[in-house]
Amino acid sequence: MSTKTMSAAEAAAKPASFVSSRRWLLWSGIAALCAWVLVPIYLVALGALGGRQGVYIWPKTGLPTGISLEPFILFLKTEGVVQSFLNSLGAAGITVALSILLGAPAGYALARYDFRGKDSYRLLVLLTRAFPLAILALPLTVSFIRLGLYDTIVGVGLIHTVLALPFAALVTQGIFLGVPKELEEAAWVFGCTRVQAFFKVVAPLALPGIVATAVFAFVISWNEVFAASVLTVRNRTLTAYLLTVLSESPMHYRFAGGLMLILPSVVFIFAVRRYLFAIWGISSK
Amino acid sequence: MTQNRPWIPYLLILPSVAFLALLFVVPLVQTIWLAVSDNGVPSLANAERMVTDINFTRSVKNTFLLTIVVVPVQIAIALAMGTMVAKVGRGRETILWIWTIPLGISDLAAGLVWLSILQNTGYFNSLLFSLGVIGRQASWLSYQTPVALFIAIAVAEIWRGTAIVMVIIVAGLNQVPKEFKEAAEIFGAGPWTRFWRITLPLIRPALQSALILRTVLAFEVFAVVYALGGRNFPVLVGEAYNWQNQNQNYSVAAAYAVLIMIISLAATLIYLKALKVDPERLP
Numbered sequence: 047m048s049t050k051t052m053s054a055a056e057a058a059a060k061p062a063s064f065v066s067s068r069r070w071l072l073w074s075g076i077a078a079l080c081a082w083v084l085v086p087i088y089l090v091a092l093g094a095l096g097g098r099q100g101v102y103i104w105p106k107t108g109l110p111t112g113i114s115l116e117p118f119i120l121f122l123k124t125e126g127v128v129q130s131f132l133n134s135l136g137a138a139g140i141t142v143a144l145s146i147l148l149g150a151p152a153g154y155a156l157a158r159y160d161f162r163g164k165d166s167y168r169l170l171v172l173l174t175r176a177f178p179l180a181i182l183a184l185p186l187t188v189s190f191i192r193l194g195l196y197d198t199i200v201g202v203g204l205i206h207t208v209l210a211l212p213f214a215a216l217v218t219q220g221i222f223l224g225v226p227k228e229l230e231e232a233a234w235v236f237g238c239t240r241v242q243a244f245f246k247v248v249a250p251l252a253l254p255g256i257v258a259t260a261v262f263a264f265v266i267s268w269n270e271v272f273a274a275s276v277l278t279v280r281n282r283t284l285t286a287y288l289l290t291v292l293s294e295s296p297m298h299y300r301f302a303g304g305l306m307l308i309l310p311s312v313v314f315i316f317a318v319r320r321y322l323f324a325i326w327g328i329s330s331k
Numbered sequence: 332m333t334q335n336r337p338w339i340p341y342l343l344i345l346p347s348v349a350f351l352a353l354l355f356v357v358p359l360v361q362t363i364w365l366a367v368s369d370n371g372v373p374s375l376a377n378a379e380r381m382v383t384d385i386n387f388t389r390s391v392k393n394t395f396l397l398t399i400v401v402v403p404v405q406i407a408i409a410l411a412m413g414t415m416v417a418k419v420g421r422g423r424e425t426i427l428w429i430w431t432i433p434l435g436i437s438d439l440a441a442g443l444v445w446l447s448i449l450q451n452t453g454y455f456n457s458l459l460f461s462l463g464v465i466g467r468q469a470s471w472l473s474y475q476t477p478v479a480l481f482i483a484i485a486v487a488e489i490w491r492g493t494a495i496v497m498v499i500i501v502a503g504l505n506q507v508p509k510e511f512k513e514a515a516e517i518f519g520a521g522p523w524t525r526f527w528r529i530t531l532p533l534i535r536p537a538l539q540s541a542l543i544l545r546t547v548l549a550f551e552v553f554a555v556v557y558a559l560g561g562r563n564f565p566v567l568v569g570e571a572y573n574w575q576n577q578n579q580n581y582s583v584a585a586a587y588a589v590l591i592m593i594i595s596l597a598a599t600l601i602y603l604k605a606l607k608v609d610p611e612r613l614p
Binding site: 072076082083086089092101102151163171174175177183185187188204268271276292293301304308314316319322 | 340432442
């Protein structure tokens with residue numbers, strides 16, 4: 047408050063300094079919010095690389111002293127870690143494949159055709175958003191046991207696809223809307239069949255957006271905790287594994303697990319950063 | 332395009348409809364039936380067992396309190412981020428990337444991140460110690476400090492969940508035509524009036540979907556709570572998880588699931604009614 051009244055008083059005297067102090071306020075706000083996001087990640091990385099001794103250093107300085115990769119590698123060698131990491135990759139891979147294979151055609155239909163039932167379909171897709179989807183894993187336990195899908199990566203991938211598919215359908219709709227219809231029609235005129243026109247003209251133009259959608263499907267599956275924990279016992283995904291061993295793990299293992307969960311998704315978000323806002327602009331309409 | 336082969340769009344949506352029917356609609360019906368039946372006969376026994384459970388009232392209270400505190404703060408921070416970044420020319424991309432990083436972070440990881448800060452020998456205590464606020468390590472995450480634990484969980488949720496709200500709101504702000512603001516400025520509207528009278532009403536669709544998404548997710552809060560407080564802070568989904576995995580009682584777990592669904596649906600309907608969006612603005 048005091049800085050505000052001060053800057054107002056200054057503004058009366060000389061407008062130039064008013065502008066620069068507002069500028070200063072803006073950038074310190076931005077810097078503070080960037081630190082708010084980044085510092086906790088830095089600190090958990092310190093915890094993951096500090097090992098057992100690092101946890102009990104008191105008081106902590108927050109400086110990267112006494113860290114090495116060794117504690118993290120030791121964590122990776124713990125029984126079950128690598129396997130659950132691979133399981134997570136597998137479940138996410140299935141989720142990506144299924145949600146694009148099932149979602150992209152639906153998105154294309156929504157973008158290019160007017161058909162009876164289009165609105166009901168869109169309602170079904172939007173309805174999934176109002177439900178806590180992961181909770182639907184509860185009754186699936188029984189049917190998955192019967193089908194032999196319980197405690198398998200395929201089972202986890204299937205339920206994660208329920209989470210990612212509505213998103214994929216809506217986003218790919220927007221992506222296909224962005225590909226001019228005229229290009230596709232021109233391909234027909236020049237003798238392409240519909241399928242050829244799609245794969246030769248539409249698909250290459252839509253590809254970057256579809257890849258970004260796939261990355262999101264991956265992140266959705268990678269981060270999901272509840273359904274994965276309910277549907278697996280021995281073939282745990284990384285999140286499910288960490289959740290179940292949490293209470294008996296030492297602190298530095300928990301931090302290492304947290305870091306291991308964060309790293310891949312941060313890389314992926316970086317890879318699709320240019321599409322983030324376009325995608326969410328579409329899917330939040 | 333549709334005249335000669337009207338079945339094409341149906342063929343294209345069929346796989347996804349079949350998939351959602353099998354793995355969304357069927358489990359949905361199953362959950363409801365599981366919750367309101369006992370040995371195949373309609374009954375309210377599960378609901379009764381849920382309501383009389385020792386953790387029930389606390390978990391309802393905790394979940395609602397968290398949602399009421401977390402969601403508005405997230406919207407406010409996201410609006411602040413959106414307005415700030417709109418004033419930035421160079422460096423905008425980098426700032427937005429940093430702010431969206433938590434989008435890729437799971438609630439479990441967020442809980443573990445804040446555990447490293449708030450545990451007894453953690454960075455928060457170290458900071459307070461070096462500032463002379465506390466003489467020895469204080470604990471924030473035990474059952475003896477419910478308020479501190481609540482704040483810790485809220486902070487972790489705000490840290491993680493604001494990114495998605497920010498992305499939706501920035502996407503909405505990008506669609507607001509510049510002319511509106513300029514016109515308001517010419518007519519002498521100050522920054523606050525412009526924000527409340529021009530920007531906020533125009534991004535109502537974005538605001539609505541951000542609110543729906545975040546509120547539904549907030550009622551699903553679970554792993555972040557578990558990572559920070561173990562079972563010291565019961566929430567609805569955590570109770571469903573315990574009934575399913577520890578007690579092996581699928582029916583009471585289903586009752587919790589139905590309760591969470593009802594709350595989520597009610598919240599969605601309230602938002603849809605309260606923030607009516609002009610149908611012409613819908614896709």
